Amino acid sequence: MCLAVPAKVVQLLDDDKAKVELGGVLKEISLSLVENVSVGDYVIVHVGYALSRLDPAEAARTLALFSEVFARQEEIESKGKPGR
Numbered sequence: 001m002c003l004a005v006p007a008k009v010v011q012l013l014d015d016d017k018a019k020v021e022l023g024g025v026l027k028e029i030s031l032s033l034v035e036n037v038s039v040g041d042y043v044i045v046h047v048g049y050a051l052s053r054l055d056p057a058e059a060a061r062t063l064a065l066f067s068e069v070f071a072r073q074e075e076i077e078s079k080g081k082p083g084r
Contacts, residue, residue, distance in 0.1 A: 004046035006059040009039055
């Protein structure tokens with residue numbers, strides 16, 4: 001299974017690269033597949049490459065869904081551990 005996630009561009013770098021933030025983590029990615037990206041834009045990132053720009057409202061909805069999934073997973077895992 002492949003997963004591409006929305007990330008916010010926080011800095012443009014040389015050589016078609018950018019620094020993006022996702023959940024407090026900064027990562028350097030390639031922008032070579034996407035044109036006209038600016039700081040503050042959201043991009044869909046897969047294996048270190050931005051695949052497309054994403055509407056900020058759609059990015060917010062997607063990130064909220066990821067948060068719900070991770071929170072539910074933690075809840076399920078904590079119920080299965082002894083002493084909880």
